[in-house]
Amino acid sequence: MSGDAEQRATVRIAVALGATTVSALALAVVYLTGGQTQLEGIFLAIALGGLGYALVVAARGLLPQGPFTEDRHPLASTPDDIAAVAHDFEAVYDKGRYDEAESAEGLARRRLIGRMFAGAVGALGVAALFPIASLGPRPGNKLFRTQWRKGSRVVSDQGEPVKASDLDVGEIIAVFPEGHVGSADSQTLLIRLSETPVTTRPGRETWGPAGYVAYSKVCTHAGCPVGLYQQAIERLLCPCHQSTFEVSTGATPVFGPATRPLPQLPLMVDAHGYLCAQRDFDQPIGPGFWNRDR
Amino acid sequence: MPIDDVIRGLDRRLGLARFARTALNKVFPDHWSFMIGEIALYCLVVLIATGAYLTFFYVPDARQVVYHGSYAPLDGVTMSAAYQSTLQLSFDVRAGLLMRQIHHWAALLFVGAILVHLLRIFFTGAFRKPRELNWVIGLSLFLLALGNGFTGYSLPDDLLSGTGLRIAYSVLLSIPLVGTWLAFLVFGGEFPSNDIIPRLFVIHVLVIPALIVGLLTLHLAMLVRQKHTQFPGPGRRETNVVGSKLWPTFTAKTLGLFFFVFSVCAAIGGLFQINPIWLYGPFDPSAVSAGSQPDWYIGWLEGALRLMPPWELRLAGFEIPNPFFPGVLLPGITFTVMFLWPWIEARLSKDHDDHHLLDRPRDRPRRTALGVGVLTFYLVLFLAGGNDVIAAHLGLSINSVTFAFRALVFVLPLVAAFVTYRLCHELARRDPSDASPLAVLERTSQGAYVEAEPDREPVD
Numbered sequence: 001m002s003g004d005a006e007q008r009a010t011v012r013i014a015v016a017l018g019a020t021t022v023s024a025l026a027l028a029v030v031y032l033t034g035g036q037t038q039l040e041g042i043f044l045a046i047a048l049g050g051l052g053y054a055l056v057v058a059a060r061g062l063l064p065q066g067p068f069t070e071d072r073h074p075l076a077s078t079p080d081d082i083a084a085v086a087h088d089f090e091a092v093y094d095k096g097r098y099d100e101a102e103s104a105e106g107l108a109r110r111r112l113i114g115r116m117f118a119g120a121v122g123a124l125g126v127a128a129l130f131p132i133a134s135l136g137p138r139p140g141n142k143l144f145r146t147q148w149r150k151g152s153r154v155v156s157d158q159g160e161p162v163k164a165s166d167l168d169v170g171e172i173i174a175v176f177p178e179g180h181v182g183s184a185d186s187q188t189l190l191i192r193l194s195e196t197p198v199t200t201r202p203g204r205e206t207w208g209p210a211g212y213v214a215y216s217k218v219c220t221h222a223g224c225p226v227g228l229y230q231q232a233i234e235r236l237l238c239p240c241h242q243s244t245f246e247v248s249t250g251a252t253p254v255f256g257p258a259t260r261p262l263p264q265l266p267l268m269v270d271a272h273g274y275l276c277a278q279r280d281f282d283q284p285i286g287p288g289f290w291n292r293d294r
Numbered sequence: 295m296p297i298d299d300v301i302r303g304l305d306r307r308l309g310l311a312r313f314a315r316t317a318l319n320k321v322f323p324d325h326w327s328f329m330i331g332e333i334a335l336y337c338l339v340v341l342i343a344t345g346a347y348l349t350f351f352y353v354p355d356a357r358q359v360v361y362h363g364s365y366a367p368l369d370g371v372t373m374s375a376a377y378q379s380t381l382q383l384s385f386d387v388r389a390g391l392l393m394r395q396i397h398h399w400a401a402l403l404f405v406g407a408i409l410v411h412l413l414r415i416f417f418t419g420a421f422r423k424p425r426e427l428n429w430v431i432g433l434s435l436f437l438l439a440l441g442n443g444f445t446g447y448s449l450p451d452d453l454l455s456g457t458g459l460r461i462a463y464s465v466l467l468s469i470p471l472v473g474t475w476l477a478f479l480v481f482g483g484e485f486p487s488n489d490i491i492p493r494l495f496v497i498h499v500l501v502i503p504a505l506i507v508g509l510l511t512l513h514l515a516m517l518v519r520q521k522h523t524q525f526p527g528p529g530r531r532e533t534n535v536v537g538s539k540l541w542p543t544f545t546a547k548t549l550g551l552f553f554f555v556f557s558v559c560a561a562i563g564g565l566f567q568i569n570p571i572w573l574y575g576p577f578d579p580s581a582v583s584a585g586s587q588p589d590w591y592i593g594w595l596e597g598a599l600r601l602m603p604p605w606e607l608r609l610a611g612f613e614i615p616n617p618f619f620p621g622v623l624l625p626g627i628t629f630t631v632m633f634l635w636p637w638i639e640a641r642l643s644k645d646h647d648d649h650h651l652l653d654r655p656r657d658r659p660r661r662t663a664l665g666v667g668v669l670t671f672y673l674v675l676f677l678a679g680g681n682d683v684i685a686a687h688l689g690l691s692i693n694s695v696t697f698a699f700r701a702l703v704f705v706l707p708l709v710a711a712f713v714t715y716r717l718c719h720e721l722a723r724r725d726p727s728d729a730s731p732l733a734v735l736e737r738t739s740q741g742a743y744v745e746a747e748p749d750r751e752p753v754d
Contacts, residue, residue: 035388037395041564044392045557052553059546066543070321070535072521072650075424136478136489143467143474143484157580174580184486184579217580222464222599222617223485224457225582239582240457241600242682242692255693257602257616287464288606288615289474 009061013054020050143292144284146216147186148265152177154190154214154275164210164269167192172229174217177277185285187217187225188265189236190275191247200250200264207266212275214265215251218286219243221258236262260288318541323524327418330411332548336555337404338506344397345446345499351387353379354495356451356488365572373451373576376491380450380571396563401443403559405591408436416635416665419653420523423646426636428516431509433632438506440591445498447589450569451491456577458588460485461599465621470614486579525652532650587680597678598624601700628672656725659718667711674703 023046030039077085093110154162155178162175167190175190176183194211207213215236219226224240229247235254236245243258245251251262263285266278284292305311322328355375361368363378364385383390412432415421421429444462448455463485466477482489521535530536538544574583588596598620607614631638639661640646655662677684678699685695735743 031388037391038564040389040392041396041560041562045561045564048553048557048560052550052557055546055550055553059543059550063543063546064539066538067324067529067536068319068321068539069529070319070521072533072535075520075648132479136475136480136482139474139478182578182580185484187580222461224460225580227582239682240461240586242696243604253604256696257599257604257620259604259606259616287467287617288613289467290470290612290614291474292613292615293608293611 005061009057012057012061016050016054016057018050020047020054023047023050143286143289146280146285147177147180147183148188148277148280149177150277150279151270152277153270154178154188154267154277155181157181161274162190163273164212164275165273167212169194169211170231172231175214185218188214189217189226189229189262190214191229193234193248198248200248204250204264204266206268207264207278209267209269209275212267213247214267214277215245215247215262216265216281216285217262219258220253220260220262220285221256221287223287226262318539320518320540321522321535321537322540322544323522323535323537325525327414328522329551330407330414332551333555334404334407334411335510336552337400337407337559338510339552340400340556340559341397341404342503344393344400345503347393348383348397349499351379351383351390352376352449352495354449354492355379356491368572368575371576374491376449376451377571377576380452384572392560392564395566395568396559397446398568399562399566400559401446402568402589402591403555405436405439405443408432408439409591412436413665413669417653417655417658417662418523418525419649419658419661421636422649423636423640424520424648425516425523428513428520429636430633431513431516433629435506435509435513437629438502438509442498442502442506443589443591445494445502447569448494449491449498450571451577452569452571453574453577453581453583454569454571454586456486456579457582457586458592459490460579461617461621465617468615468618469622470612470618486577521650523650523652525654530651532648535650587683590676593676593679594672595621595625595675595679597675597681597699600681601675601678601696601703603700656718656721659715659722662718663711663715666714667707670710671703671707674699674706678703 023043027040027043027047030036030043093107154175156162157174157176159178159181161178162173167173169192172189172191175188177186180186191213192211193208193213196211197206198208198211198213199205200208200213215226217225217227219238219240221238221241221243224238226236226238226243226245228237228239229235230237234247236247236251237243238245238256238258241257243256244254245258245262246254250264253259253261263281263283265281268276268278270276353375357375358372359375359378361371361373361378361381363369363381365381368381380394383394385391415429415432444458448459463477463481466480467473469476478484480490480493481487482493522537524530524535524537527536538547575581587593599617602616602620604616605619606616653661655665678696681695681699682692684690685692688695737743
């Protein structure tokens with residue numbers, strides 16, 4: 001290392017450490033005067049970068065460069081070492097009286113004790129697993145039901161009951177069963193398709209009074225809210241994974257990963273002109289699970 | 295001198311001198327690619343430091359409160375206490391936003407550095423005997439890092455992260471037989487539940503970090519015990535390690551690297567906004583925004599979910615739902631094969647020897663081609679995770695973009711693997727350094743030239 005190069009390195013280190021010191025002080029001043037995220041970041045970065053630069057210049061310009069060589073020794077132990085370890089480990093069979101341990105009776109006794117230890121620890125381990133069950137309730141029928149009941153009035157997300165005359169054809173709103181606004185599994189899309197009753201599928205002749213259809217808003221793929229309605233083509237699109245559902249034919253999936261239609265809520269109009277549910281959805285809403293059809 | 299006294303006092307009690315001398319003289323190879331793992335290590339240091347700071351302000355509580363803080367657009371909005379505390383941390387705690395953003399950027403960098411480190415190990419064959427176990431530990435660390443990224447990302451309880459949790463719940467639910475139980479145990483009931491936020495918090499700040507620190511200690515202890523691998527070169531053999539000594543040169547270099555990593559995190563954390571949760575709004579199970587993308591390292595899973603055709607399995611009245619295949623099966627196969635790779639390759643190549651000298655990727659065309667192909671597959675999945683953004687930018691329909699990705703995800707990896715294979719052969723053929731020298735001449739002190747034994751170990 002020539003003296004010249006060493007001097008240049010020293011100057012660089014001095015400048016870098018000077019920058020660190022100044023920036024650290026500036027950082028403190030910024031903080032004390034109210035803080036400012038960008039300035040804090042810049043000064044912290046300069047302070048840290050100065051230290052890093054100084055260290056690297058020192059490592060390259062002032063410290064021994066090598067290359068140094070270190071020998072690599074075989075990792076595996078010698079047969080003698082292994083034999084010695086095995087011998088010492090087998091002291092478990094040695095109670096000071098090797099004769100007894102060597103005897104079949106002594107060996108059997110130790111084996112029995114060993115198995116009892118294993119059994120006891122195993123039992124304790126199994127018992128310790130049970131508290132895991134406290135982490136959550138049994139699924140029970142929670143996945144099979146929502147808050148919709150026979151005669152539940154359809155309300156908006158503000159809790160306002162919806163009259164059959166409220167929506168124009170083509171309009172869509174998110175609705176809930178009365179008393180359960182915000183309920184995640186009961187969220188439903190109410191769409192008015194026409195002025196006259198609509199039948200989306202055979203067997204659903206009474207489900208669409210006054211041109212209204214209602215579908216679960218929870219995507220049957222991964223449970224995202226199906227939030228986008230393409231009115232011109234009467235399709236619902238889930239923004240998460242782009243599953244697309246054909247509204248007029250019972251929300252059948254036409255694109256994306258969803259395999260099942262959005263469940264349809266059977267609607268009716270009560271004596272006061274309010275939209276109500278005939279009953280809960282006829283199948284579990286949302287993403288699939290193994291015993292969904294049971 | 296007092297420091298001298300302290301050291302002598304310690305040594306009288308612990309007898310450290312011999313150990314310290316061995317440690318100081320430990321040799322580290324100088325190749326740049328060995329710094330990638332160090333970058334991951336230093337990101338972890340930054341993460342722990344900034345993360346500890348964040349815990350002093352964050353409230354892991356999903357109970358609903360009404361916000362009246364200094365961020366006016368959300369005044370009067372009902373939100374969880376967790377979201378509220380994250381807003382306060384961002385707007386009302388001095389240096390809080392900087393810490394939060396450094397933490398988030400460092401996390402992205404952390405997972406990225408681990409991935410690149412993993413690729414370095416793979417493509418140079420550093421996982422081969424005797425380092426198979428450290429490959430397994432390293433992969434476990436990668437998984438833990440992914441898990442901690444996802445749990446941390448979910449803590450603010452904003453609309454975006456809530457959507458991520460919702461999808462995670464649905465993926466859990468899709469597992470045959472145990473899915474419903476598992477989902478209810480993890481989430482404390484049907485989604486959305488108030489239990490999940492405090493649980494994620496403990497997992498994020500205690501369980502996974504403890505595992506990471508424990509496994510990382512093992513990772514490094516094993517590295518010290520087995521010593522580093524090195525690329526072939528003059529004087530470098532299977533039986534030695536050539537490079538800088540721990541003290542002082544390597545220490546100065548690696549400390550310098552630490553400060554650089556921290557500096558970069560500070561710079562981007564200060565200057566580039568990340569995860570502006572106040573723009574997303576609080577979590578609401580009936581709301582979602584289009585263009586929702588997770589952090590980059592979950593992107594491949596998101597892409598797989600989006601590309602999966604509408605298939606499910608129905609058997610005897612039971613069903614295996616669609617998200618199971620891209621959400622559980624794909625990562626399950628991915629990581630199983632990766633965990634077993636050292637043994638798979640040893641069996642395929644019938645090579646069961648110890649290796650301390652690294653491969654150049656071009657000298658292993660089949661492994662390199664396979665690695666590039668698989669990497670391309672996940673890269674396409676990652677891009678497919680942004681299919682809505684791509685469609686919007688290119689003015690194409692989301693459907694055609696998705697159909698294109700469904701084809702590309704199988705075609706591109708094959709093309710990439712084939713091109714890589716040819717390229718490796720071509721490079722190896724043209725590389726003059728691989729041509730064995732006819733003779734090596736050495737100049738003696740008398741000025742005469744004599745033929746010497748080649749110093750280099752032959753490559754392969």
